[in-house]
Amino acid sequence: MTTHQPGLEQSAVDGLLQTVSQYLGHDVAPEWRGAAEAAPRHRFLPDRVWLSGDDEVLAACDRECEPERWFAAAYSDVPVVTQVNDGQEPADLSEALPSSSASVPSIVFRMLELLDLAPGMRVLEIGAGTGYNAALLSHRLGDVNVTTIEIDPAVAELARDALKATGYSPTVVCGDGALGWGAQAPYDRVVATCAVRRVPYAWVEQSRPGGVILTPWCDDWTHCGLLRLTVNDDGTATGRYSADSAFMLMRTQRLGLRLFRDVVMDDHVPAESTTALDPWTVADSPIETQFALGHRLGDLWYAWDHDPGVEGVDTRLWVATADGGSWAAVDWDGNDSADHYTVWQHGPRRLWAEVEAAHRWWLDNGRPGPDRLGLTVTPEGQWAWLDDPSNSWSSG
Template sequence: MRRVPYAWIEQARPGGVILTPWCDDWTHCGLLRLTVGEDGIATGRFTSDSAFMLMRTQRRDLFLFRDVVMDDHVPVESTTTLDPWAVADSPIETQFPLGLRLGDLWYAWDHDPGVDGVEIRLWVATADGGSWAAVDWDGTDGTAQYTVWQHGPRRVWDEVEAAHRWWLDNDRPGPERLGLTVTPEGQWAWLDRPEHAWPLR
């Protein structure tokens, strides 16, 4: 599941436990254990030891070159010192918290982008296809700076950099420090305690 249907909470008695595999657009490897409270709010923590196929109703029908990147897009060029492999080819202990923080962002590697001077390209895009970024590696060992192209109303690579800084600033939390609260109004992820929450996108 990407989201817990509130109907599950309504159908559970106070004290009831809901256990479900969890994923987001960034990574697919979590297990969520919620406990339903007397107030109709469910809260609980994640672990990172499960992986299942998404429910059919939770899947996205989105393709990079059909729905996201268009020929008439004019991206903005910049650079980054954040290694793309540090966020998109890292252990689950890194990717899971980043995914929960980033919410509706997903990524795809292109190992043959067909662009002069680009060996590998990392694509990052929003789940609605409205914004995207491409981070290029030229094949040079020990690269300290990468070229970034961004298009759309959101600067998604900036969001990735901010999420990575948040992860570093909070002592590199793993899945066991993360949780979720589900209410009739929405769903909030949190770090360590429910008071340290942000709304899921």
């Protein structure tokens, strides 16, 4: 099979758009259908990609060796990993971690809809990736109105080449997306294709009043969400979340902590207590629950240890701060009728008490989901809120 046959391309694009329409609940708008047809997704994929198998371990897929599989991946409604380990592919692919990808097409088109674009608008894209999203934007708005920024030089070059080969020439910048790109500001829209745990204020500064910032969200507790902010006249931006997207975290905001290298030390002497709060209630619960807890907890993250090698402990939940300065561990002894759990805590903060308080807050406020939660970004920091910006607390 060859992947450049016009009929095959058109059929593949039509099939993908049908899948996207089913996800959206309506037909893809004509302007975006035209963009997808003019910029077929496979033309933006490198010859070597990485696909997940049944065991969720990434495996390389080379276009030359597996053309059918490669082409099928290009037109499936799934993410396609285009780089691992920041370009340093490990000898053992079990250690391969995605560092750049082609996003899930249904999420791509949903985000394009949420941007609510109009002719003449200027857009800054954070994370060029393959260049596919920039091509869709350029088709709709014109090259002159689209700027895309990519932190990885190799990825930026591949995006630039793919765009040129497909007939598009938006401004492609190699740089730190957290800084935006002031040379083309102000923008009517800023859209990120990577997740952030803090919204860079540069994005607000470089947007027009009334402009929209759309970014995937990733707090330390959960790793999904989509945040849509509107820029206000006073230099702030505020908006709400939805929960159905997951993207790689912006490279300059990666946490980089390892539990037993950076957080839990042999000389720590933790305080012991007990809790009636089931650890699975807060860390293995529906995503809407975890999203609300992460929104409230701010800088806490967790990790499960299902074989801690500790006598009398079947499963342990670890909780730690983003700076690694405090930690807690909650133990389950394997007894299905357990109504109390042993808690160990170390550091200046009592993290499990914070988790318990967040869970009580969630219950007391009617178990809010993402649609009731929002964020306000100011020059001084960002403020999380419930229902209304006036009901807020500091979020970094």
